[in-house]
Amino acid sequence: DAGVTQSPTHLIKTRGQQVTLRCSPKSGHDTVSWYQQALGQGPQFIFQYYEEEERQRGNFPDRFSGHQFPNYSSELNVNALLLGDSALYLCASSEDRGYTFGSGTRLTVV
């Protein structure tokens, strides 16, 4: 079982650019959540997808958007990148409250 797979592992972008991060959930998991973890902080909930729809959203601006595909994989898109968007982005898949996290994508905005 591959667990939760995220790509890429590292990414460097320039302010104002757009970025897409990808997540493949653990086999059998149909719900995907995204978290932002700034350096030295705990993860903050961005949003959750279930049945290809956004089910719940945290306190993040509309620049953050997502998508879930029929195979349950998911993308996180961030537009108009700011320096403050630099963080580790974690994907978690779940089934019946059993959460499994990926290793994350380290995004650096310069």
Added chain:
Amino acid sequence: GDSVTQMEGPVTLSEEAFLTINCTYTATGYPSLFWYVQYPGEGLQLLLKATKADDKGSNKGFEATYRKETTSFHLEKGSVQVSDSAVYFCARIQGAQKLVFGQGTRLTINP
């Protein structure tokens, strides 16, 4: 809103010492509680969990008991090892859909 508060770190101990990392939560109702561990350069791994009052979660020598009366879920281990060095996060389920995390406690164990 509902939150999770952890003791501030960093925490540095010698090998075989006793470990306690405090965690308290605010909540309406009775959330499920978790401890996650994050090793350098990695994502989060579930360490243990408890889903109702007085439940004790345990794994790899770590334990935590869900205390409703004190709204706490303190992490303990009787004898730590160098390999336990990591960042530990206390978390709770909010609304059955999202995890709310504490700020994390960095633990360093010296040989």
